[in-house]
Amino acid sequence: MRMVSNFVEELQWRGMLHDIMPGTEEHLQEGMHSAYVGIDPTADSLHIGHLVGVMMLRHFQRAGHRPIALVGGATGMIGDPSGKSAERNLLDETTLRHNQEALKSQLARFLDFDSNADNAAILVNNYDWMKSFSFLDFIRDVGKHITVNYMMAKDSVRKRLSEESNEGMSFTEFSYQLVQGYDFLHLYRSHQCTLQMGGSDQWGNITTGTELIRRIDGGKGFALTCPLITKADGTKFGKTESGNVWLDAGRTSPYKFYQYWMNTSDADAEKYIKIFTLLGRDEIETLVAEHSQAPHQRALQRRLAREITTMVHSREDLERAELASEILFGKATAEALKALDQATFMEVFEGVPQARLSREDLADGLDMIAALSARTGFLKSNGEARRELGQNAISVNKNKVDEAYRITADDLISDRFVLLQRGKKNYFVLMVD
């Protein structure tokens, strides 16, 4: 069987290749193989930090191979010491199963689980084969083959044992790499899985797996890692002030999701569009050229945000997010705002802090100090309200106002809302009951 495309080459030009075990590329050229990526089921949704691994699996499947998503039910109960400075919280089984189901439905947007193709994706959970593994069996059948010296040499372990770490490391955490390593061996046996992929911080854990395969079964496992995703400004990828950027619409609204990508810096956008979209090389090069001609158009960011939002959510969600963005950041005027119906308005301003007013409050016109502070709590004090008004920072329904302005029933959008704004980005909604 001829491979559709060269997987390794694909990852390489996309900047998704960090480290690769010698011989991996040749091995994959031989024909269809299986590879897996581990995902911690710590929540019932993926966040965008998981996306790199998922995209690796996706490319793998597109290249004609079989991707395996491994839900780390067992390993999630232990906690990977890599990059962690302290022990992890443990999960109970009910939560674990719930999370697994949720993750699978999200993964299905990226991977083909259902088709009859012989490279259909598979989802496995290492809890299923680890739960009945007795401690004695484990240390006899697995632990026997790996020396503590070997385990101690791993970066993840060394760091925790070094001077800087005052946390100490439990035996549980220490065993983590063995459990993860055994996963690889298990999949090697049960699914002929010969490759494990992951972030570059996983290299140590992955090689423990290949080592087990070599020592116990005399087989050959391969390893491939991608660079950890960084941001040009040094802040953590996938985080906002309000926490992780989740794929689940209930946790991170499609609008916020879209905005996260839209706000990436120029340098990062070029990197991300290669990693997180399936756009081809030529198309990306054209986009990059376009972007450098007219960076203010943000063509890269826009395309990036569109592609990912559509992939993760839907075309309709994307359209709503774009509409919302247009209203919030575009040239939208009071007229455009007032044209919104109630449902759309709520959608656009979902998550924006709000206060309720009664209709009587507006009867004689509500003065700005009351609207900003005393009656609503938008600003901390009347003094602050005065200052901001004096600085020309306050808008009502997108129009700058001064202290003399009074809000009346005429300002209501779809007879219900008034949009207050401090500066460009701080919104507050008044709801009239």
Place this chain on the structure above:
RNA sequence: GGGGAGAUACUCAAGCGGCCAACGAGGACAGACUGUAAAUCUGUUGGUUUUCACCUUCGCAGGUUCGAAUCCUGCUCUCCCCA
């Protein structure tokens, strides 16, 4: 156990009897500029107040004084040096 230094607003850090809601720097917020960016410039950064003024705040509790972040007493905590 002995000796010394210190505790000031989000952070660092001045002030050492009235001119102190408290210098300055960072941060944060806003305005101009801009690409929903970066840089830059400007303003704001305890509360009530148009202003004046008043109230609360300089580790905690008392005291001296017309008046205290500043002086005194006690307490709590931190750091350093010597045992």
